[in-house]
Amino acid sequence: MDTVKSLYELKNVEHYHNEKRVLNIDKLILEQSKITGVFGPNGSGKSTLFSILSFVSKPTFGTILFNGVDSKKLEHKVKQDIVILPQNPYLLKRSVFDNVIYGLSLRNDTKNLNQRVTQALNQVGLEDSFKNRKWSQLSGGEAQRVALAARLILKPKVLILDEPTSGVDTNSAQLIKEAIFLAKQKWDTTLFISSHDHNWLNHTCDKKIALFQGELVQSGSINLLFAPWKKDSNGNLTKEFFCGQKLVFENSISKKRDSIVMISSDDIYLNKKSSNSIKAVITSIYKENCDNQMLVEFVIGGITLNSKLSKNIIEEKSLLPGSEVDVTIDTSKACWI
Numbered sequence: 001m002d003t004v005k006s007l008y009e010l011k012n013v014e015h016y017h018n019e020k021r022v023l024n025i026d027k028l029i030l031e032q033s034k035i036t037g038v039f040g041p042n043g044s045g046k047s048t049l050f051s052i053l054s055f056v057s058k059p060t061f062g063t064i065l066f067n068g069v070d071s072k073k074l075e076h077k078v079k080q081d082i083v084i085l086p087q088n089p090y091l092l093k094r095s096v097f098d099n100v101i102y103g104l105s106l107r108n109d110t111k112n113l114n115q116r117v118t119q120a121l122n123q124v125g126l127e128d129s130f131k132n133r134k135w136s137q138l139s140g141g142e143a144q145r146v147a148l149a150a151r152l153i154l155k156p157k158v159l160i161l162d163e164p165t166s167g168v169d170t171n172s173a174q175l176i177k178e179a180i181f182l183a184k185q186k187w188d189t190t191l192f193i194s195s196h197d198h199n200w201l202n203h204t205c206d207k208k209i210a211l212f213q214g215e216l217v218q219s220g221s222i223n224l225l226f227a228p229w230k231k232d233s234n235g236n237l238t239k240e241f242f243c244g245q246k247l248v249f250e251n252s253i254s255k256k257r258d259s260i261v262m263i264s265s266d267d268i269y270l271n272k273k274s275s276n277s278i279k280a281v282i283t284s285i286y287k288e289n290c291d292n293q294m295l296v297e298f299v300i301g302g303i304t305l306n307s308k309l310s311k312n313i314i315e316e317k318s319l320l321p322g323s324e325v326d327v328t329i330d331t332s333k334a335c336w337i
């Protein structure tokens, strides 16, 4: 069973804009060396959270520990290793080369610039010839990748990407994904990413958190159910699993067929038989944080979901990977995005 290596620890973090609370997180541990996907609808607080994690802004209230050190005491050098690519990144009205080296020059790091720019551009799938292009001679997807290359060249310890796929085509999105994987593999970079392309994000990240109206719906491992949906005779969206089992979401008549639903692992119950329980097989059990709770992952017709159980219950019921369980999902608590 794995234990979590925490990089950030947020405690009672609240952030206000014009007296309106836009972020409210009691407790959140974010892991090192992971790609954490941040899900949530427009205005749910993703960019606000990113700005706080990158130490660009301070939360109105609360404490943030970074590697166990209170953010108020963090050295400038440590903060420099945390790099953010904001939504709609700004390019200097200069060449691609000048844009990519901008962060390095601010750090007075000017060795082998030519070679390093080539590598950074290659990492985002752009040829060497792009170096001399002007900022105005780039397509939207290329500009986004140049902005990413300007962050990758810094070999950051933490890289925060706010909507890196907005306005890019499938090919650019794929290249951005590959660049992300390479950064993690080469420099052990920890990444936090948001994207409205939920499918892309789901396939890119290895951990998920979800925000809804500034509150954390779920951290660690979030349960997401994606399209396709079927409509039942009442017009409600129904998930039909590969194995033929069905899950009806009551009161979902108004939801679109491409909707995504988030379900907190606290709203999924194991071995509590009910009229709408479905069969699943446990795939893994691991400790999520320091308390006695374990995260139980199980699969229903090829879709992996998870629920939290105490260690005592797991032992008492002799639950192991491979065990078959009855799963009841409280669909009334589902959150549509």
Ligand SMILES: Nc1ncnc2c1ncn2[C@@H]1O[C@H](COP(=O)(O)OP(=O)(O)OP(=O)(O)O)[C@@H](O)[C@H]1O
Binding pocket: 017, 018, 022, 040, 041, 042, 043, 044, 045, 046, 047, 048, 049, 087
């Ligand atoms: N500078 C600001 N002044 C006032 N309100 C703000 C400001 N920045 C953000 N907000 C508000 O804070 C809330 C959270 O915004 P945030 O940009 O963090 O959401 P988001 O999840 O990133 O949204 P999106 O997916 O649309 O980018 C929203 O209600 C937004 O209107």
